[in-house]
Amino acid sequence: MELTLELAEKILASQPFSVLLGTRVTTFGDGAATLELDIRPDLLQQNGFVHGGVLSYAADNAITFAGGAALGPAVLTGGFTISYLRPAVGRLLRAQAKVAHAGGRQATCTCELSTLDENGEATLCAIAQGTVIAQRG
Incomplete structure (x- = not known):
């Protein structure tokens, strides 16, 4: 199966939570992926900043898409960490997100938000x- 931006868009569109947030995949391939979403009032926390859960979701999904660009479309997040640098x-x-290292079934990726x-x-x-793991067939 060829990994294309069109395939990535279809995968993203099959995720109900991503559809709810209005997430778009804007670049995909060569071990990298970019996701974007419009900042809306319902995505903010009480101080008017983007909620940390939204940032975590975006990091998780972008990392997994980048890992999928390297390992194939059947991947899952193995785990990730996030550091909040300033209010969003x-x-x-x-x-x-981009792949820092990929092996046979696993990729380590970084993401800037x-x-x-x-x-x-x-x-x-x-x-x-984060770490992305290819699912076994």
Whole structure:
């Protein structure tokens, strides 16, 4: 099965939670993936920042898509960590993940999460690292 942006879009569209959030995959391939979602009032916490759960979701999914770009589409997150660097505010959340190392059934990936303001200026708000594992057939 050829791994393409179109296939990644179909996989993302099959995830009800991703559809609920309005997530888009904007780049995919060569061991990398970028997911984006519009920042809406219902995704914020009480101080007006993007909720940490939304940032974690974006990191988890971007890492898994990047790992899938290297290992194939049948993958799962094995685990990940995230560090919140600053409050996430803006109009768009972007999660850019790439494979740092891939073996036969496992890939270690990194992810940078940034928000974009009205002028398109990006601010790094979190970083994550995770392990993606290929499912056995």
